[in-house]
Amino acid sequence: xxxxxTHAQIWAALDALGERYGLSASGLARKAGLxxxxxxxxxxxxxxxxxxxxxTESIAKVLQATGAGxxxxxxxxxxxxxxxxxxxxxxxxxxxxxVGGFFDDAGFATGAGWxxxxxxxxxxxxxxxxxxxxDSMAPLYRDGDIVIVSPAAPVRRGDRVVVKTTSGEILxxxxxxxxxxxxxxxSFNPAYPDRVLQKEEVSWIARILWASQ
DNA sequence: AGGCCTTCAGGAAATTCGTG
DNA sequence: CACGAATTTCCTGAAGGCCT
Numbered sequence: 001x002x003x004x005x006t007h008a009q010i011w012a013a014l015d016a017l018g019e020r021y022g023l024s025a026s027g028l029a030r031k032a033g034l035x036x037x038x039x040x041x042x043x044x045x046x047x048x049x050x051x052x053x054x055x056t057e058s059i060a061k062v063l064q065a066t067g068a069g070x071x072x073x074x075x076x077x078x079x080x081x082x083x084x085x086x087x088x089x090x091x092x093x094x095x096x097x098x099v100g101g102f103f104d105d106a107g108f109a110t111g112a113g114w115x116x117x118x119x120x121x122x123x124x125x126x127x128x129x130x131x132x133x134x135d136s137m138a139p140l141y142r143d144g145d146i147v148i149v150s151p152a153a154p155v156r157r158g159d160r161v162v163v164k165t166t167s168g169e170i171l172x173x174x175x176x177x178x179x180x181x182x183x184x185x186x187s188f189n190p191a192y193p194d195r196v197l198q199k200e201e202v203s204w205i206a207r208i209l210w211a212s213q
Numbered sequence: 214a215g216g217c218c219t220t221c222a223g224g225a226a227a228t229t230c231g232t233g
Numbered sequence: 234c235a236c237g238a239a240t241t242t243c244c245t246g247a248a249g250g251c252c253t
Contacts, residue, residue, distance in 0.1 A: 026239050035224050042241050043223075055222060 005077065007051045011044055013076035014054065017068060020210050032065040034058055067140065067160050067208065089148065090114035091129040098170040107151035107164060107204030117146065126152040127209060130162065130172075137172055137188045141211060147172075151206040160208040161185075165201050172208070 018028035018039075026036035037043060044052055063073055090109045092102055104110045109128040117129050127150040132141045140160075141147060149162050155175055163171045163185065173185035173195065183202050185195045 024239070036238085037225090037240070038223060040240055046221085047242095050221085052222065058222085 007044075007053060009077045010053065011039075013073060014039055014059075014062065016076045017062065017066060017073065021066060028062060028066075029058075032058070032061040034061060067211065069159075088116050088118055089127060089129045091117040091131060091146070093131045093133055094170060094172065095133045097130060098164070098168050100168060103151075103164065103204070105203070107206050124150050124152055126150055132172075135189060136192050140188045141172070145211055147208050148210040149206045150209050151204060153207040153209060155205050155207045160188075162206045162208060163197070164203045165197065166203050167201070171195065175205070 014028070015025065018025060021028070021031070023031060025039040025041070029038040030036045038058060039054065046052060059073070062068075063070065092109075092114055096102070096113075101111050102109065102113060108126055114128070127148050129146050130149055132145045132147060133143055135143065147162075155161055155178075157175055157177050159175050161173065161175045163173065163183070165171070171185060173187055176184035176186045176194070178184070181199050183197045183199060183205070185197065187194055
C-alpha cells in the first residue's frame, strides 16, 4: 500500500461509520457535537479543487460519540468504498435479556424467543442485537436504539460492554478495568452508580461493537 | 524564539429537500 | 403547506509555517 491515508479513504470511512449508525453526514456531525455542516460534500473539496480534510479534533469527537475505536476506524479507512453488508442478527430487548434462557454459559445467543433484525454491520457471526430500553445509558444510547454486541470479541479497558451477572442481572457499561478478582464498570449515565463486581459474580462479558438505526 | 502572514476547517446564514 | 433536516455558500478565527 503506497499511501496510508488518502483523502477519499478518510471521507469514505467517515461515511461508513455514519451509515453503521443510520446517520447522514450532518447527523453524524451533530451527534459528535460539531456543526452539522462539518462533513458535508461541499466541505470536502473547495471550488478550486483543493482537497479539504476533517481535522483530527473532529475525528476524535466522532469516535468519542460513536464509541468506535481508532482501530475500527482505521479498518474502515482500509476498506475504502466497501459497502457494509446488511445481515440479519438475532434481536432481544435489554429488559428481557436478563430473564434467562436466551444465552448459553459463554454469553452466546441461544434458545427460542429471539426476533430477527437487519443491520448494516459486518459484525461477526456470534453477534446479536440488543434493543436499549430506559435512560440508564443516556446520553450515549437512548431508548429504542439498537446495539450490536459480540461475546466473541476480546474486551479491553475502555470498551463498552454488556455484562451478565450470576444473579441474572444484565448491565451495559464501560469497562473501567479488570483485575484478578474484580471487574470495574462505569455507567454511561452519571445519574446511575458505577459498579465493582467480583469475578465470580460475572457470568460473561460481551463487547458492544456498534450502535445501529 | 518571536512575529507576521497565509491557509483552511468549521461556523453562520441562506437555500433546498423531504415528509407529515 | 409548514416544519425540520440536509446541504451550499460565504466568511472568520486561529493554527501553523516561514523568515528573520
